[in-house]
Amino acid sequence: MRFVFIVQGEGRGHMTQAISLFNILTQKGHEVCCVAVGISKRRKIPDYFFEQIHCPIHPIKSPNFVTDDQQKSILVWQTIIYNLKKIGTYYDSLKKLDQLNTHFKPDVIINFYDMLGGLYNGIYRPEARFVAIGHQYLAFHPNFKFAKGKLQKSLFLLNTRMTSWGAGKVIALSLTPYTPSATPKFLVWPPLLRGEIKEVKSTSHNFYLAYIVNPGYFSEILSEAEKNPDLNIVAFWDQKDMPDPYRPLPNLIFHQINDRLFLEKMAACKGLLTTAGFETICEALYLGKQSMMVPVSGHYEQQCNALDASLAGAGILSQNFDLHKLHHYLATNTHKNQDGVKFKAWQHTLDKKINFFLDSLEDSGDSPANPFPVHKKQKNQ
The missing domain is CATH 3.40.50.2000 (Glycogen Phosphorylase B;)
Known part of the structure; x- marks a missing residue:
């Protein structure tokens, strides 16, 4: 056809x-x-x-x-x-x-x-x-x-x-x-999901991944890095007028959107900080990663995405990025691996x-x- x-x-x-x-x-x-x-x-x-x-x-x-x-x-x-x-x-x-x-x-x-x-x-x-x-x-x-x-x-x-x-x-x-x-x-x-997701091996290194579609969330990620100097963040954004990579703090680095590098970092991160885009949440769950989902303000569809994903065991819904909250959630959630296995079977x-x-x-x-x-x-x- x-x-x-x-x-x-x-x-x-x-x-x-x-x-x-x-x-x-x-x-x-x-x-x-x-x-x-x-x-x-x-x-x-x-x-x-x-x-x-x-x-x-x-x-x-x-x-x-x-x-x-x-x-x-x-x-x-x-x-x-x-x-x-x-x-x-x-x-x-x-x-x-x-x-x-x-x-x-x-x-x-x-x-x-x-x-x-x-x-x-x-x-x-x-x-x-x-x-x-x-x-x-x-x-x-x-x-x-x-x-x-x-x-x-x-x-x-x-x-x-x-x-x-x-x-x-x-x-x-x-x-x-x-x-x-x-x-x-x-x-x-x-x-x-893109085929490459099935070819990468999931590990857990000492950093959190952040994905912000709207560059206005830069200040929130920067603030979280400042409040948690012992936690490392690798972030991706779409700010073409900025250097690539851009390191505003020792524990925070920003990369321009790059699908291969993003997938590599997602497979290796401890957890994901993201707005509530459906595809990113799905890829993270397939790799066994839990997400903190912050719907873009005024974006009703993302509010529904975050609610649906939290009910499906993909992570937690939040009104703002809170790295300490995600860190605590990952340390205490005993079901996160089971949720990833169920999602893979469905996939x-x-x-x-x-x-x-x-x-x-x-x-x-x-x-x-x-x-x-x-x-x-x-x-x-």
Whole structure:
């Protein structure tokens, strides 16, 4: 079969998922014709994405977040207003998606949680079958537990529905197995982890790893290093105007985002300090590492991620980075190794699920469906 990917470029996890599925599909003899990836002024598409996706890559301007001056908090209403003003630009992006679809004539379009991907399928109704993949779609499962905030929840669900508009299949990526849905179009898979994660050996050296997507969290990591001079921190950030590496303190060093070096350090660290990005938490748990998860302020999706991950045994939820708290947690948590083993067992079911998915695409002619509903939780659950 021939595939076209549409990938949200705002989160690095979506790009990692796309790389993983690209490799899986091509190894099974399928063709990924091209990848459209969302771009914005806030984020630079990392070099590793271009290096590991071996097909034409087409950047498209896509909706993105607006942050405060410290680049720490997501400003919800400013984000909505900003993106409404860019409707003309996004309309041009939709036309570009249609040109790609017309040119490559894929059998299947896979959307990695990009809003324009869902809008394109809902408005243009291409002949290709449309599949939506992302951990956010777990919100469609009746047993999913949401973070607090009614308005934020409503906006999150609206965005999630829009990205999956008309999807013939919706695939939710999850840290743990969920009971099968009564709707065959809704599937739950283990995370799409990059293949390199299975090739590294997990050890435990005398340092903690920190990953901060928004550079505004630099001051918090610096403060934690100052308060805990006997604890070492190796941190990664996306601050292109700073030296690489940058060592502000004897026990603290910052590296620019580098996927290979990051994976090497993750495999060797004692524990992880991170915002609540899904993919990073999954990789840490696969390597048997526990995380302290600090959701980006104003980012409701990350609040849900952190809650879900803490319930799955991936670590602890916190409102701020607290190295001493993580240090104590690791010293007293007697179940952390068992949680990692359970996650690996779940992860190893992925290939079987993908084979079943591909067979179902080849055997049936999925037609565009209505946007996926949110199931109502039963009273006894």
